[in-house]
Amino acid sequence: MSRERRRKPSHVATIVQEQRALESQKISEAAVDPVDAEPPANTTHGSERERRKSLGVQMLTGEALESDLSSESRIYLEDQVTELRERADSEEMVMPISKIKVRTRVMEVDAGDVVVSEVNKRIQEFLTDEAVSDILEDIERKGQLEPALGRPRKDGKVELIAGSRRLYVASRLGRKLIMRIGDFPDGDIEDLSDVENRAKPLSPYERAIMYQRWIETKRYSTWEMVAAAEKLSKSAISNYKALVELPKSIVGCFSDPSALTTKLGLKIRADMNRSSEHQKAILDEAAKIRKEVEAGKELAAEVVTKRFKSAVSVVQEGGYTAPSARKPSVYKAGKAGLIKHSIHRDGKRHKIELEGMSDDQVHAVIEAAIKAVGAKLEP
Numbered sequence: 001m002s003r004e005r006r007r008k009p010s011h012v013a014t015i016v017q018e019q020r021a022l023e024s025q026k027i028s029e030a031a032v033d034p035v036d037a038e039p040p041a042n043t044t045h046g047s048e049r050e051r052r053k054s055l056g057v058q059m060l061t062g063e064a065l066e067s068d069l070s071s072e073s074r075i076y077l078e079d080q081v082t083e084l085r086e087r088a089d090s091e092e093m094v095m096p097i098s099k100i101k102v103r104t105r106v107m108e109v110d111a112g113d114v115v116v117s118e119v120n121k122r123i124q125e126f127l128t129d130e131a132v133s134d135i136l137e138d139i140e141r142k143g144q145l146e147p148a149l150g151r152p153r154k155d156g157k158v159e160l161i162a163g164s165r166r167l168y169v170a171s172r173l174g175r176k177l178i179m180r181i182g183d184f185p186d187g188d189i190e191d192l193s194d195v196e197n198r199a200k201p202l203s204p205y206e207r208a209i210m211y212q213r214w215i216e217t218k219r220y221s222t223w224e225m226v227a228a229a230e231k232l233s234k235s236a237i238s239n240y241k242a243l244v245e246l247p248k249s250i251v252g253c254f255s256d257p258s259a260l261t262t263k264l265g266l267k268i269r270a271d272m273n274r275s276s277e278h279q280k281a282i283l284d285e286a287a288k289i290r291k292e293v294e295a296g297k298e299l300a301a302e303v304v305t306k307r308f309k310s311a312v313s314v315v316q317e318g319g320y321t322a323p324s325a326r327k328p329s330v331y332k333a334g335k336a337g338l339i340k341h342s343i344h345r346d347g348k349r350h351k352i353e354l355e356g357m358s359d360d361q362v363h364a365v366i367e368a369a370i371k372a373v374g375a376k377l378e379p
Helices: 002-007 011-029 045-061 071-088 133-142 164-173 186-193 195-199 204-216 223-230 234-243 262-272 276-294 301-313 359-373
Strands: 090-094 101-109 114-116 148-152 158-162 177-181 329-333 337-343 350-355
Touching: 114 164, 133 164, 148 164, 148 186, 158 164, 158 177, 158 186, 164 177, 186 195, 204 223, 204 234, 204 262, 223 234, 234 262, 262 276, 262 301, 276 301, 350 359
Parallel strands: 114 158, 148 177
Antiparallel strands: 090 101, 101 177, 148 158, 329 337, 337 350
């Protein structure tokens, strides 16, 4: 008795068998193509569309037979298949600002068809093999694992939002750039461009230029507002503001812009502000360095720094030696007199101190200064 119960089909199995038999009967009785047949009176347009979509999935997976489709339905379903394949190859990204979902696709793009976006914070002319040394070897051996971000342009090219270092490597190796492409909104692309900077932070100079661009584009009105947004101290934002004044030709002397630290950048800027002769000496040295680099000579950051320092040290004008922010120029006057000339770190304020000098000597120095600049006593 118990054996017979075990052999009896389950309720579920019975239903499945009955449904299969019913479907076989419907197919054998159909005289026309299922898609072309008139739907029953109670069949809605929505159910017909769902049935076609089901056929589209079967066509995609290879389950649908050629005889299952009429010519009209085949065109319709081919579009469905194309859409399904595109969706299968795509991925949605949630935008950081607008929070909308953007569907993206990963594609290979010729490096020559990529245009770096204006919002990209990397200064492209500073990209060198040394500046991308942390990714160059890995991409050469393993390939590009992380896609760059971009969006299509009207001229058929692709606007690169994040990944300019990967673009440099792709061009350097003669390979295509792997990109995740989507119709990213204008309001989100600046924040998306920061993705690249998480792997390797911007150099102090590049960050200073970025802050300056924020002010120029009215993102923030003042440097103080930038400091508040970025949670920077007054001294830090003051340093970035000063770095903006450095000529690109100076920064370009370093094979990696990150080698130009904030401290070194401020020192070079202060030296350039000492006098026109100092500025000329530094710019002339920078031109020599750039010429050597363009000729293929590799110069370490330490070598470049020493050469700028040497260019400053040889600048003298008829016995006059310009001071630095840390070291004043000191001149002897007679047996005990001293003249100290110091300069503020902003490079604009000077201070003259007279020590151990007689009243006549002090008067002589002041009169000489007044005569030299044509000064007049204020009432």
